[in-house]
Amino acid sequence: MSDLKDVLFRKKKNAWxxxxxxxxxxxxxxxxxxxxxxxxxxxVVKFVKEYFIKNKRDRDFILINKNKNxxxxxxxxxxxxxxxxxxxDAPRLDLKQNPLFEDSGVGLFHTHYYGGI
Numbered sequence: 579m580s581d582l583k584d585v586l587f588r589k590k591k592n593a594w595x596x597x598x599x600x601x602x603x604x605x606x607x608x609x610x611x612x613x614x615x616x617x618x619x620x621x622v623v624k625f626v627k628e629y630f631i632k633n634k635r636d637r638d639f640i641l642i643n644k645n646k647n648x649x650x651x652x653x654x655x656x657x658x659x660x661x662x663x664x665x666x667d668a669p670r671l672d673l674k675q676n677p678l679f680e681d682s683g684v685g686l687f688h689t690h691y692y693g694g695i
Contacts, residue, residue: 619647620667
């Protein structure tokens with residue numbers, strides 16, 4: 579049973595024990611650059627699409643929906659495939675059409691259910 583468990587179950591590994599300090603900080607710097615340049619869903623889709631086109635393999639596909647979300651698909655050499663789908667938050671105030679109101683002497687905004695901070 580333990581052999582099967584070793585194959586099927588994911589093992590959590592601390593990056594500090596499997597990567598060098600330089601690799602970790604290089605990844606962190608590139609992630610900060612990504613966050614700086616991709617503040618909306620559309621910017622993320624554009625970034626991933628450009629990266630995908632530069633690094634595409636023969637059996638890779640990208641599915642884009644309304645330039646707001648995407649999925650990456652890689653077909654295997656035999657049967658099967660890998661699908662990568664992810665979610666990204668773009669923090670912002672997403673205001674309703676008439677957002678401003680006052681309550682208890684304080685000005686407030688009506689936001690969409692997903693756009694409040």
